[in-house]
Amino acid sequence: MTGPVTIQTTPEVTEALAEGRPVVALESTIITHGMPWPGNRDMALEVEAVIRSEGAVPATIAVIDGQLHAGLDEATITKLAQASDVMKLSRADFAFALAEGRTGATTVAATMMAAELAGIGVFATGGIGGVHQGAELSFDISADLEELARTPVIVVSAGAKAILDIPKTLEALETRGVPVVAYGQDAMPAFWSRDSGLKAPLRLDDAGAIARFEATRRALGSHGGMLIANPVPVEDEIPASEMNRHIAAALATARAQGIEGKAVTPFLLGEILTLTNGASLKTNIALVLNNARLAARIASELAAGTN
Ligand code: PSU
Ligand code: MN
Numbered sequence: 496m497t498g499p500v501t502i503q504t505t506p507e508v509t510e511a512l513a514e515g516r517p518v519v520a521l522e523s524t525i526i527t528h529g530m531p532w533p534g535n536r537d538m539a540l541e542v543e544a545v546i547r548s549e550g551a552v553p554a555t556i557a558v559i560d561g562q563l564h565a566g567l568d569e570a571t572i573t574k575l576a577q578a579s580d581v582m583k584l585s586r587a588d589f590a591f592a593l594a595e596g597r598t599g600a601t602t603v604a605a606t607m608m609a610a611e612l613a614g615i616g617v618f619a620t621g622g623i624g625g626v627h628q629g630a631e632l633s634f635d636i637s638a639d640l641e642e643l644a645r646t647p648v649i650v651v652s653a654g655a656k657a658i659l660d661i662p663k664t665l666e667a668l669e670t671r672g673v674p675v676v677a678y679g680q681d682a683m684p685a686f687w688s689r690d691s692g693l694k695a696p697l698r699l700d701d702a703g704a705i706a707r708f709e710a711t712r713r714a715l716g717s718h719g720g721m722l723i724a725n726p727v728p729v730e731d732e733i734p735a736s737e738m739n740r741h742i743a744a745a746l747a748t749a750r751a752q753g754i755e756g757k758a759v760t761p762f763l764l765g766e767i768l769t770l771t772n773g774a775s776l777k778t779n780i781a782l783v784l785n786n787a788r789l790a791a792r793i794a795s796e797l798a799a800g801t802n
Contacts, residue, residue: 500593502613505566508554512614517551517794519787520565520610520618520648523600526555526572527581528761529621530776531768536576538780540569542619542787549791556609558584561596565613575600583757585638603650604642607720616709616797617649619790621783622686623722624760625655625664628746635759636667643720644671649709651790653782654684654691654724657735657742658763661691669696674712674721676705678789684726687778688735695724702789706796725789731781733774741770 504512511518521542526535543553554565557575567575575581575598582599584592589608592599601609603623610618624637643650654677655664661683668675677683677695685691699705705723712721726732745766754762767775 500563500612502609503562503564504554504613505568507552508566508613511552515798517617517791517798518554518615519546519551519790519794520606520613520615521553521555521787522603522606522618522620523555523557523567523575524583524602525621525783526576527578527600528583529764530779531765532577534776534780536573538783539572539576541780542783545784545787546619546791549788549795551791551794553787554610554613554615556601556606558582558589558592558597558599558601560598561593563593563609563612565609565615583761586642587638602637603639604637607642607646607648607650610648611646616647617651617790617794619651619783619787621653621779621786622656623650623652625659625661626667627759628658628660630660630663633755635756637760640664640667640671640673643668643673643722645719647713647718648720649705649723649790649793650720651723651725651786651793653686653727653786656686657688657691657738658745658760658767661685661693665693665696668722671719672717673719674708676708676721676723678705678723678725680726682726684724685735685738686782687727687733687738687775689726689729689732690735692735702792702796705793709793709797723789723793725782725786727778727782728785731778733771733778738767741767741775744770
């Protein structure tokens, strides 16, 4: 391949970007590796609807047969949601999928790369990858953390899952200069639960304040992204005390079966889905919708440019 990578955008994304209107990037690994069919398809379409209802344009990112896309139509999302041989792309193998004409879903890391290429500054997901429990032996630390350090995109998440080592994940982010901002509360949320038991490094209470912080970071010449940790709504949360039991069981099964590398996060999510009789999926969908709403509001504030 010579010349820059081309990005195929849907008409609504093309127009919004050209006119400086708010656009929110969305990842696709959550569709292919994070949730089972058909809930994954329903989630992907609902998230897009929430972003549109907030006056922004959704841009789901994926590599389809070697072509990078920002914005997918419903038929493509449906096909991706049912496919079983989709690569899980991070920084290390993003270009491989493009060069080899493969189909790949983008993780947080690869979605941030694509968003930057497309000129999209805000991205909504469920949870980021981080430092895995036992990382002192396995060295399993998600490339998402390095990407947050280097790529200027705001990532709206529900924090880091408690399948990770949250204290070590926060330390790693702090070392890399990534601001971690809890939205509307002091506590760092833990994905399915509103409170991880840890205080978040920073707190902001509205989208305008987040946009102002971002504008000031840029004015200071700061590089890299920032992580917004948005707690799941009260009515959808599964308390940490309950989740911790399931997480411990899932981690023990993963260890017993020797699950490694890229397979770890999808395996744990699948185990927890079974252990909670599907309740974790309901919560997962609710928190992604909640993050999409906040991301659309932040993108709108940034597009308004009054910060
Ligand atoms: N959180 C979820 N569902 C997911 C993921 C995170 O609730 O599917 C995915 C994201 O794409 C994230 C990736 O970037 O898992 C992290 O994987 P790893 O730990 O292998 O870097
Ligand atoms: Mn890993």
